[in-house]
Amino acid sequence: MPLDANTPDLRTEFKSVGTRPNRPDGVDKVTGRARFGADFALPGQLTGLILRSPHAHAKIKSIDTSAAEALPGVKAVITYKDIPEQEGCDKDVLVNIMARGTALYDGHAVAAVAAVDASVARKALKLIKVDYKVLKHVTDVDEAMKPDAPVLHPGRFDPVDFSTLENAAHVSGKEERKTATPAHSNIAGRYVFGHGDPDKGFKQADVIVEHEFKTEATHQGYIEPHACTASVSSDGMAELWVCTQGPFMVRDVCASLLGMDVSRLRVTPSEIGGGFGGKTTVFIEPVALALSRKAGKPVKVVMSRSEVFRATGPTSSASMWVKIGAKKDGTFVAADAVLKYQGGAFPGSPVEMGAMCAFACYDLKNVRIVGYDVVTNRPKQAAYRAPGAPMSAFAVEGVIGEIADKLGMDAIDIRLKNAAKEGTVSSYGPTFGPVGLVETLEAAKAHKNYKVKLGKNQGRGVASGFWFNFAGNTCVSINLNVDGTLALALGTVDIGGSRASMCLMAAEELGISYEDVRAVIADTSSLGYNDISEGSRVTFSSGLATIKAVRDLKVRMCGRAAKIWGIPEDAVKWENGAAHPAGSNAGNFPPLSIKEIAAQASATGGPLAGHYEINAEGAGPSFATHVCDVEVDPDTGAMKVLRYLVVQDAGKAIHPSYVEGQFQGGAVQGIGWVLNEEYFYGKDGTLQNAGFLDYRVPVCSDVPMIDTVIVEVPNPGHPYGVRGVGETSIVPPLACVANAVSSAIGVRARTLPMSPPRVLAALEGVAASKA
Amino acid sequence: MRYEAPDTIKAAVGLLSKAKGTSRILAGGTDLLVQMRSGMIEPDLVVDIKSIPGMREIVAEKGGYRIGAAVSGAELEEHGKVGKMWPGVVEATNLIGSTQIQGRATMVGNLCNASPAADSVPAMIAAGATARVVGPKRTRDVPVEDIAKAPGKTSLAKGEFVASIFLPKAPARTGSAYLRFIPRTEMDIAVVGAGIALTVNAKGVITAAKVSLGAVAARALVVDACAKAIIGSSLDDEALDRLAAAASAAAKPISDKRGTVDFRIKVAGVLARRAAVIAYDRARG
Numbered sequence A: 001m002p003l004d005a006n007t008p009d010l011r012t013e014f015k016s017v018g019t020r021p022n023r024p025d026g027v028d029k030v031t032g033r034a035r036f037g038a039d040f041a042l043p044g045q046l047t048g049l050i051l052r053s054p055h056a057h058a059k060i061k062s063i064d065t066s067a068a069e070a071l072p073g074v075k076a077v078i079t080y081k082d083i084p085e086q087e088g089c090d091k092d093v094l095v096n097i098m099a100r101g102t103a104l105y106d107g108h109a110v111a112a113v114a115a116v117d118a119s120v121a122r123k124a125l126k127l128i129k130v131d132y133k134v135l136k137h138v139t140d141v142d143e144a145m146k147p148d149a150p151v152l153h154p155g156r157f158d159p160v161d162f163s164t165l166e167n168a169a170h171v172s173g174k175e176e177r178k179t180a181t182p183a184h185s186n187i188a189g190r191y192v193f194g195h196g197d198p199d200k201g202f203k204q205a206d207v208i209v210e211h212e213f214k215t216e217a218t219h220q221g222y223i224e225p226h227a228c229t230a231s232v233s234s235d236g237m238a239e240l241w242v243c244t245q246g247p248f249m250v251r252d253v254c255a256s257l258l259g260m261d262v263s264r265l266r267v268t269p270s271e272i273g274g275g276f277g278g279k280t281t282v283f284i285e286p287v288a289l290a291l292s293r294k295a296g297k298p299v300k301v302v303m304s305r306s307e308v309f310r311a312t313g314p315t316s317s318a319s320m321w322v323k324i325g326a327k328k329d330g331t332f333v334a335a336d337a338v339l340k341y342q343g344g345a346f347p348g349s350p351v352e353m354g355a356m357c358a359f360a361c362y363d364l365k366n367v368r369i370v371g372y373d374v375v376t377n378r379p380k381q382a383a384y385r386a387p388g389a390p391m392s393a394f395a396v397e398g399v400i401g402e403i404a405d406k407l408g409m410d411a412i413d414i415r416l417k418n419a420a421k422e423g424t425v426s427s428y429g430p431t432f433g434p435v436g437l438v439e440t441l442e443a444a445k446a447h448k449n450y451k452v453k454l455g456k457n458q459g460r461g462v463a464s465g466f467w468f469n470f471a472g473n474t475c476v477s478i479n480l481n482v483d484g485t486l487a488l489a490l491g492t493v494d495i496g497g498s499r500a501s502m503c504l505m506a507a508e509e510l511g512i513s514y515e516d517v518r519a520v521i522a523d524t525s526s527l528g529y530n531d532i533s534e535g536s537r538v539t540f541s542s543g544l545a546t547i548k549a550v551r552d553l554k555v556r557m558c559g560r561a562a563k564i565w566g567i568p569e570d571a572v573k574w575e576n577g578a579a580h581p582a583g584s585n586a587g588n589f590p591p592l593s594i595k596e597i598a599a600q601a602s603a604t605g606g607p608l609a610g611h612y613e614i615n616a617e618g619a620g621p622s623f624a625t626h627v628c629d630v631e632v633d634p635d636t637g638a639m640k641v642l643r644y645l646v647v648q649d650a651g652k653a654i655h656p657s658y659v660e661g662q663f664q665g666g667a668v669q670g671i672g673w674v675l676n677e678e679y680f681y682g683k684d685g686t687l688q689n690a691g692f693l694d695y696r697v698p699v700c701s702d703v704p705m706i707d708t709v710i711v712e713v714p715n716p717g718h719p720y721g722v723r724g725v726g727e728t729s730i731v732p733p734l735a736c737v738a739n740a741v742s743s744a745i746g747v748r749a750r751t752l753p754m755s756p757p758r759v760l761a762a763l764e765g766v767a768a769s770k771a
Numbered sequence B: 001m002r003y004e005a006p007d008t009i010k011a012a013v014g015l016l017s018k019a020k021g022t023s024r025i026l027a028g029g030t031d032l033l034v035q036m037r038s039g040m041i042e043p044d045l046v047v048d049i050k051s052i053p054g055m056r057e058i059v060a061e062k063g064g065y066r067i068g069a070a071v072s073g074a075e076l077e078e079h080g081k082v083g084k085m086w087p088g089v090v091e092a093t094n095l096i097g098s099t100q101i102q103g104r105a106t107m108v109g110n111l112c113n114a115s116p117a118a119d120s121v122p123a124m125i126a127a128g129a130t131a132r133v134v135g136p137k138r139t140r141d142v143p144v145e146d147i148a149k150a151p152g153k154t155s156l157a158k159g160e161f162v163a164s165i166f167l168p169k170a171p172a173r174t175g176s177a178y179l180r181f182i183p184r185t186e187m188d189i190a191v192v193g194a195g196i197a198l199t200v201n202a203k204g205v206i207t208a209a210k211v212s213l214g215a216v217a218a219r220a221l222v223v224d225a226c227a228k229a230i231i232g233s234s235l236d237d238e239a240l241d242r243l244a245a246a247a248s249a250a251a252k253p254i255s256d257k258r259g260t261v262d263f264r265i266k267v268a269g270v271l272a273r274r275a276a277v278i279a280y281d282r283a284r285g
């Protein structure tokens, strides 16, 4: 076949791609047949429960499990001693799944039991005696950076000498710097990005705006709590059924923590009731395996909602300072930022990505961003949709909104004036290829929502956002069935309708109908390694691999046709779901359809399958522009989102409905982040709102129908032009809503959430200053 | 844990009187089951009152209505006539939870759970409702405001429970309303609640009023100063300002994850004012 399987040819005409068929997993999900994490059950299975620290920070002097072990019905009790440290394992993950000597946050796992049922397990938990010595704690990022803050990991991180660093004033007060330098600190990392000379740039500015901002930690709020069932046999072979975004990650991490050969652990992912980044690491999985190993029976562990809030991975809270200078015509001349993100009790807050994204939307000659990764007595953060980017965008887009107001410029025009384009050297280094920010700004400006006249106490906000998108390791198989239908085996968990998109791409490439391709998410023993479903990588990477696997299959099918016809393989081409002679001198044979080739597969050499594996690159970033209208009740501070528009570049929307779904979902999560969602800690450092009653995600009636516009600026890195779309949508909303509130009532929100008490207090502050 | 579903009041009282350890009445269960599941309480005895005849009925009495202790919010709404007479009470009850919760949740459960934020309670208090308390010694009628004492605590003695709520006949030209503030649009707990009932004469002058505030103290407050602020007025702006000021002055809230002291004080005044305007319009027809 004269088709080079390795050159990406950018296709622009489509039959299946761009249509909106029902998703293959849809019926099961709406009828309750779909199996989620907690739906797996095995004969003789035990219930596993985890004992958690009631303290934010405490030395664990001793753990006495003897009474629990003696309780009838208890089959295993474990502490960190049952999970000895293995060479080469990730020590932070090891400590996070089970405290070793010190409880580092409220909810930190301390011990676990497996018992014949939940009520016995609950009784056993109460019988475990833990002797704690409560230590001083710190949960706020600014407090944690102070020289006298309680240090979480004595001896691990050296103090940072702020007196020698740029932007030091915005990191630590002068007074504090004078005090004796502490021996150790909570600052786990420092990141610097930028180019040019911001100090010089600011000298050319006609207007400079700088402010400090704070955001609180939020949780992904997935509906399905973490759940898994582990079964370890007496010969050390293990199986795990689990709700995760990354079964291969779960396998490799658990094997490394428990000292097993990878081949001994097979992980099967369930359907997933939401993850949004929160299911990209392990929490209960190694614990369930360790319990099963000790008990010699299968063990199921299902988190309660309160455990999900206290002990999984919310995102970071942030404290930020941003300064931007502009000319009278709106051109930005310099930008500067300091970002401080706490990522819970371990290093790894997404401040590096927050720093890279902060100014990525703009073409800047002079730009600098410094980011600090800080540890506090909170649960170890996990990824949350565009990790790190929404916070820095909140600060940057808020300052831009204020500059536009000062210059009397339209909020979209000032962004158009400075927008990053193909050829722009990004603030974090690389030069952009074809990107769609300008197109999103123009589409937003042309949209009817941008022209609606606003009433009293109403305001409009605009914000743009960026996310890199990742690609990564992917491995796909496509198997031709005897009747000519196809089974597509994917290794990336479907977190947003990706099975439908893969089937559409396979159908497109083969020239057959969508209904003839059925996709499954394979277990870890059935495919090569696949990276986690994260970084908006699935439709891009697994899509690319699906297309290439289909091309591989097409080559093989053409080979079979050549065999049947008795002509050379390269004299056969694939078109419209059938093999054809490539030209008239190849011979005059009627086409062989995929069904005919399948029927003869056994006779012509055996089963037919296509395969592809790649560590993909070229994901192509996705930019977005959001427009939001709000109304504020000036007497109560209550806020209503009246209209909300998402315009985003999808490169090519394979299944437009699911692209729109991603736009809407990200926007709603962002709106929740602005309005009411927050980790609310008591003075004792314990979480006060570990449930959906007081951790307030928006309910349906809190948000309008989110309007969407899909912009398509094809990504040259993908055969069909796809860009990931899953994450960018949560980047602009924080600033977008805040800018709308400011335009409605003249109060600039720089601390999130903008809950009614905060808005009302700000309004009264303004009223008092006028009186 | 023992579960019993007796079919007479006497049997229920007998079970509760004799019970050792913790015992709980089960009405709709929308508080009780949540508390049990989260491990907040582990009762030794649960007495379900839904099988007792009359508990799920609403009957006309002396021009008003007697509402059985197991009548759900949805049943109360469907009745229609209660809502015509006391719209504030029915609207407040229907604010509880969602459609699913409304199928089970009761006013009496809302009252006896003794949360200061219970939505139906300020509305019942403003309407002058009484609770019929049955028990081992006697049956007594108690003003609704005297049932809850503090968060989670009631004035009911061992063996006692509430069999019904009585809403008296509303005088002519009476209007009622209840408003609450929640950060979301539904599925939330009141940060402040304000219930009001008022009666006007033919000229539109207020002759009687009762105002109750929720979520601003350890239990729902009856604020006489609010009633005084508007009685004798035609609810002009000055009267409304006085009302709001009296409501704010009466509020003695705490700061917590749901709201701050300052916010609750201010919003108590705002809601009292807005509820009064609605009640006044209803009274004038």
Ligand SMILES: Cc1cc2nc3c(=O)[nH]c(=O)nc-3n(C[C@H](O)[C@H](O)[C@H](O)COP(=O)(O)OP(=O)(O)OC[C@H]3O[C@@H](n4cnc5c(N)ncnc54)[C@H](O)[C@@H]3O)c2cc1C
Residues within 6 Å of the ligand: B024, B025, B026, B027, B028, B029, B030, B031, B032, B033, B034, B049, B069, B095, B096, B097, B098, B101, B104, B105, B106, B107, B108, B109, B110, B111, B112, B113, B114, B117, B118, B119, B120, B160, B161, B162, B163, B187, B188, B189, B190
């Ligand atoms: C999702 C959800 C949303 C909610 N939203 C709201 C809301 O918006 N506003 C609000 O105020 N509440 C809300 N609630 C709380 C709850 O629904 C209400 O308090 C409801 O009115 C309780 O009624 P019930 O019949 O379900 O009570 P139950 O749970 O049956 O009982 C509550 C308590 O009262 C006691 N009790 C019940 N009946 C009697 C009796 N006859 N005599 C003596 N004691 C008795 C019980 O022992 C228990 O302690 C919500 C609950 C949920 C789960």
